[in-house]
Amino acid sequence: MAAPQTHDEAVAAAHRLAAQLEPGAIQRDRDGAAVIPHEALAALDDSGLLAITIPAADGGPGLGPRTLAEVIRILAAADPAIAQIPQGHFLMIDVLAVHGTREACKRLYGDVLAGRRLGNGLAERGGKHAQDLKTRIVGGRLDGVKYYTTGALTSSWIGVSALDENDRLVLAFVARHADGVRVDTDWDMVGQRATISGTATFSQVTVDPSLRVSYAEAYAVPQQLGARAQLIHTAIEVGIAGAALRDARDYLRNKARPSSEAVRAGAVAATDDPHVRHRYGRLASRVRAAEALLTSAALTLEEVGLVPADADAAARGSLAVAAAKAFGSEIAVEAGSELFTLCGTSSAAAKYDLDRHWRNARTHSVHDPIDYKYTHIAAYELAGIQPPNHGQL
CATH class of the missing domain: 1.20.140.10 (Butyryl-CoA Dehydrogenase, subunit A, domain 3)
Incomplete structure (x- = not known):
């Protein structure tokens, strides 16, 4: 489905999707990571809502925070786990809008407009603090282990934070099913069970130079x-x-x-x-x-x-x-x-x-x-x- 073009259209689409999600929310909560919610995620991907914040210059409707907040609130009232799945997706769209190369925006935004989703690989466990990253890109190859990877399991692309050869923070987009990418269903929390935000492992994954973003600059x-x-x-x-x-x-x-x-x-x-x-x-x-x-x-x-x-x-x-x-x-x-x-x-x-x-x-x-x-x-x-x-x- 094409992306809604106005705030009212996006809100209406969110209400339609929420009506689809709500009847199955209890069962998805009970299933947790044991059952991947493919049907609910397909409805999300088909709703057109994934593209609402893509800038107009890149072919999207360019809708802003007011619309996004209301859309997510409506979906979360129906099923907050499914509403959380695209949280990283929308962050990646924003990062690309400010710091992405033209080639990266064209390629990734094109996929989003076609109903594909971006997942995240940002957080890690075991370090001294949240920014103590062990994931590295050396010689164009990505190696590391991420957790809290909401949306990664069923995404088309995963945005992965890593340190490059010069210890600079970068964000690399890799295909979900690329060689060396494994996403597990080891998510075991008391709530938000259907997000399945478990472990993602990257082993010598080839990174396209055009799909790398200087992430350190984003917060500088x-x-x-x-x-x-x-x-x-x-x-x-x-x-x-x-x-x-x-x-x-x-x-x-x-x-x-x-x-x-x-x-x-x-x-x-x-x-x-x-x-x-x-x-x-x-x-x-x-x-x-x-x-x-x-x-x-x-x-x-x-x-x-x-x-x-x-x-x-x-x-x-x-x-x-x-x-x-x-x-x-x-x-x-x-x-x-x-x-x-x-x-x-x-x-x-x-x-x-x-x-x-x-x-x-x-x-x-x-x-x-x-x-x-x-x-x-x-x-x-x-x-x-x-x-x-x-x-x-």
């Missing part, structure tokens, strides 16, 4: 790549929060019984209980606030642009997303837990799989520590200290 100047990537993570959290609230509402209306205390106070239905109403109203307000912060952050990134004018503009975009991500992560975890307080003992039955909301939120929310986000916001507002110019804020 004021940038919004990190903020835009974090915006997607924010939309996933906010989508999970909305889904938990939706399922709590449905359960309260259709399945929950009033407690004995509520009956003695005159309640006929669970929704008559004043304490249920208070808790639900409080939670609904907080979820709506998280949604508003997500929208506000996306609009700030629209204003700042993919290439910010200066460090102040970059800081403004990063901090707007930091606030939305920190608050949204907290509310997603809260909503996934508060659901059971609202709905009662029977709602914890395994057949409903309502615990997936908390498990998904808890697993995804620790992607990076939110305490630092609040600290950076305070440092900027109280002392004028700009946040660090890296990808995790």
Whole structure:
């Protein structure tokens, strides 16, 4: 399917895809890495949504953060694992837009416009810190082991971070099924199970020089790549929060019984209980606030642009997303837990799989520590200290 050309078209396409994804979300959660969700991923690839951020100059619609955030939020409310699959994909599109060669953009964007997906091979385990990379490119050959490779298993291309012969950080795009590429299904987390973000191993993989990007330069100047990537993570959290609230509402209306205390106070239905109403109203307000912060952050990134004018503009975009991500992560975890307080003992039955909301939120929310986000916001507002110019804020 061709890429949607406007915000409204993209949102409509997201709602159509969400309607396809939601009925199978519980089973995909239960299956985890044991069953690759080929059908759901095919629906994602066929939706046209993978191409919405490709620049107009490269044949795409050039839609921005406002559209992307809303699309991901809608998909995450249906199935946050499938919504997370293209997180690295959209980061790669942004990196190519700013730092990619014309040949790389033509080749990779062409594949994306044809419905193919970009996976990621960025994170590693076992180093002293997250940037302690062991993956190397020497003599045009790539060697290394990556983890948290969301989307790589079923992608067409994988963007792999590595150090080159001069210890400079580069991003190399290699074909998923190239000789020497192996992607495993050893993903075993309590939540976000269907992302299957396990180990990818690269053994003497040939790297096309035209598909190498100087990744060190991406974060050596004021940038919004990190903020835009974090915006997607924010939309996933906010989508999970909305889904938990939706399922709590449905359960309260259709399945929950009033407690004995509520009956003695005159309640006929669970929704008559004043304490249920208070808790639900409080939670609904907080979820709506998280949604508003997500929208506000996306609009700030629209204003700042993919290439910010200066460090102040970059800081403004990063901090707007930091606030939305920190608050949204907290509310997603809260909503996934508060659901059971609202709905009662029977709602914890395994057949409903309502615990997936908390498990998904808890697993995804620790992607990076939110305490630092609040600290950076305070440092900027109280002392004028700009946040660090890296990808995790």
